[in-house]
Amino acid sequence: MTGTPTLRRPGTRAVVPLVLALLLVATAIAYPLTDGSARDAVSWAIVLLGSGVSVSHAALSRGLRTGLATAALVAVVAVLAEALGLATGFPYGEYSYSDVLGPTLLGVPFLVPLAWLLMAWPSWLLAARLAPRSRPVRVLVAAYVFAAWDVVLDPQMVQAGYWRWAHPEPGLPGIDTVPLTNLAGWLLAGLVLMTLLDLVVERTARPGPPAVGDLAPLLTLGWMTLGGALAHAGWLDLPGSAAWGVVLALPVLAAVVAQERARRR
Incomplete structure (x- = not known):
C-alpha cells in the first residue's frame, strides 16, 4: 500500500509537459495569424x-x-556560441540581432x-530513441535534427525582423536570407552541444528507465518542424x-518508421 502513491505520481506529473506542449501547438497556430507586437508576444x-x-x-x-x-548546459553553450558568432562571425556568418528581442547577455x-x-532536448530525445546503443550515431x-530544425526557424525569424545576416548568400536554394555558413555553424554547434548533453544525461539521470514517456517533446519537435513548414508554405510566404x-x-x-516496423517483428 505504501508504494501506491509513488506509482501513480509519474503518470500525473507527466501531464505537465504535455499540457505545455499542447499550449505551444495552439500558440504556434496563432503565429501566422498575428503581426506586429502581437506576433512578438x-x-x-x-x-x-x-x-x-x-x-x-x-x-x-x-x-x-x-x-x-x-537547462544550465544548454544556456551556457548557447550564450558562448552566439557571443562568439556575434563577435567574430564564426561559425554562423556575420549577423546581428534587433533590439526588439529585449535584454541581452x-x-x-x-x-x-x-x-x-526548446530545440535541444527534443532533438536529443529523438536521437536517443533511434540510436540507443551508439553514442557517436546518437550525437550525429x-x-x-537540431540543425534541420533551424533551417525552418531562421527564415521565419529573419522575416519577423529578429535578426539578419550581413551576407546572406549563398544559401540553400529557395532561401535567400540565410547563408550556408549558418547551417554549417548549427551542425558544428549541434555536435558540441549534443556530445555534452549526452554525457550530462548519462551522469545525472536516475537509475532505471525514464519515468514518463516522450510524447510531449516529440510533439513539440514534430509540430515546430512539420507544422512550421506548413505555416511557411500556406501563410508566411516562405516556400x-x-x-x-x-x-x-x-x-x-x-x-522512425523502419524502427517501428523492426520492433513489431
Whole structure:
C-alpha cells in the first residue's frame, strides 16, 4: 500500500509537459495569424512554453538533476556560441540581432538560449530513441535534427525582423536570407552541444528507465518542424524553407518508421 502513491505520481506529473506542449501547438497556430507586437508576444510565448516542455520533461523523466543540468548546459553553450558568432562571425556568418528581442547577455538576447533549450532536448530525445546503443550515431542524429530544425526557424525569424545576416548568400536554394555558413555553424554547434548533453544525461539521470514517456517533446519537435513548414508554405510566404523542412525531415521519418516496423517483428 505504501508504494501506491509513488506509482501513480509519474503518470500525473507527466501531464505537465504535455499540457505545455499542447499550449505551444495552439500558440504556434496563432503565429501566422498575428503581426506586429502581437506576433512578438506569440514568439516569446512559444519559446517559453517550449523551453518549459524541455526542462519539465527532462526533470520528470530522468530526475531533477538532469532537468537542471540540461537547462544550465544548454544556456551556457548557447550564450558562448552566439557571443562568439556575434563577435567574430564564426561559425554562423556575420549577423546581428534587433533590439526588439529585449535584454541581452554578452550581446545575446535572453530569448536565444531559451530557444536553444526548446530545440535541444527534443532533438536529443529523438536521437536517443533511434540510436540507443551508439553514442557517436546518437550525437550525429541529434546534431542533424537540431540543425534541420533551424533551417525552418531562421527564415521565419529573419522575416519577423529578429535578426539578419550581413551576407546572406549563398544559401540553400529557395532561401535567400540565410547563408550556408549558418547551417554549417548549427551542425558544428549541434555536435558540441549534443556530445555534452549526452554525457550530462548519462551522469545525472536516475537509475532505471525514464519515468514518463516522450510524447510531449516529440510533439513539440514534430509540430515546430512539420507544422512550421506548413505555416511557411500556406501563410508566411516562405516556400523555400517549407520545402527544405520537409526534405530534411524525410530521412528522420523514414528511420522512425523502419524502427517501428523492426520492433513489431
